[in-house]
Amino acid sequence: GAGVSQSPRYKVAKRGQDVALRCDPISGHVSLFWYQQALGQGPEFLTYFQNEAQLDKSGLPSDRFFAERPEGSVSTLKIQRTQQEDSAVYLCASSLVTLGGYEQYFGPGTRLTVT
Amino acid sequence: GENVEQHPSTLSVQEGDSAVIKCTYSDSASNYFPWYKQELGKRPQLIIDIRSNVGEKKDQRIAVTLNKTAKHFSLHITETQPEDSAVYFCAASGGGSNYKLTFGKGTLLTVNP
Numbered sequence: 001g002a003g004v005s006q007s008p009r010y011k012v013a014k015r016g017q018d019v020a021l022r023c024d025p026i027s028g029h030v031s032l033f034w035y036q037q038a039l040g041q042g043p044e045f046l047t048y049f050q051n052e053a054q055l056d057k058s059g060l061p062s063d064r065f066f067a068e069r070p071e072g073s074v075s076t077l078k079i080q081r082t083q084q085e086d087s088a089v090y091l092c093a094s095s096l097v098t099l100g101g102y103e104q105y106f107g108p109g110t111r112l113t114v115t
Numbered sequence: 116g117e118n119v120e121q122h123p124s125t126l127s128v129q130e131g132d133s134a135v136i137k138c139t140y141s142d143s144a145s146n147y148f149p150w151y152k153q154e155l156g157k158r159p160q161l162i163i164d165i166r167s168n169v170g171e172k173k174d175q176r177i178a179v180t181l182n183k184t185a186k187h188f189s190l191h192i193t194e195t196q197p198e199d200s201a202v203y204f205c206a207a208s209g210g211g212s213n214y215k216l217t218f219g220k221g222t223l224l225t226v227n228p
Contacts, residue, residue, distance in 0.1 A: 004158075031214065042204050043123075043159065056215065067117030091159070101147035101166060101208065104216060106158040 002026070004107035006092050009024045012113045013082045021077045023092030030111045031095040032075050033104060034067055036089045046090075049075060117142040119207050121219025128195050129227050136222045138205035139187040145207040148181060148188045149216070154201045162203075163190070195226045 035043035051072040149164035
């Protein structure tokens with residue numbers, strides 16, 4: 001079946017612009033995660049949704065970052081007034097269950113470059 | 116919070132040799148330890164995972180061992196092949212309500228033919 005998809009795959013933004021990154025999780029997956037992966041580093045947790053509820057946003061680096069999942073399926077990560085340090089790959093992952101300890105399926109990521 | 120250290124950062128082996136990657140974690144409450152493989156420009160893909168009630172798990176040429184007392188776990192790849200070349204990440208999570216994965220910095224494995 002279809003895996004996790006993300007769009008766009010690549011985004012170039014000028015500093016100060018707003019961007020919106022989309023994630024389509026695997027159908028029926030309750031849990032949705034956003035991670036940020038800097039070049040040469042492992043993914044770092046940003047935020048977690050259980051259905052439409054955002055239960056954890058402790059990893060969001062600033063109040064310029066905002067995520068939503070209004071109908072419990074597609075999610076959008078929005079970054080306002082982008083800065084150069086926001087350049088990274090943004091990965092979305094979904095999981096069938098709400099508990100930890102189960103596989104998270106990753107999307108291909110959106111590579112954001114802020115110039 | 117959890118902290119995961121991964122070594123080595125790069126590893127080069129000859130085809131057919133074994134490769135071992137080691138990780139340590141800090142939070143004794145962590146109980147789920149997946150390993151992901153990420154090829155250049157691709158998504159991370161789970162290759163094997165282990166839970167804290169198990170000491171070792173094997174899947175064909177890949178095995179993972181866990182030492183809860185020492186808080187470290189290792190990935191073993193035997194009979195390496197060029198297609199094993201990729202970046203490998205270890206991760207840890209607490210399970211239950213502690214769902215987020217904390218990743219190591221990755222190991223670039225190169226298998227030379």
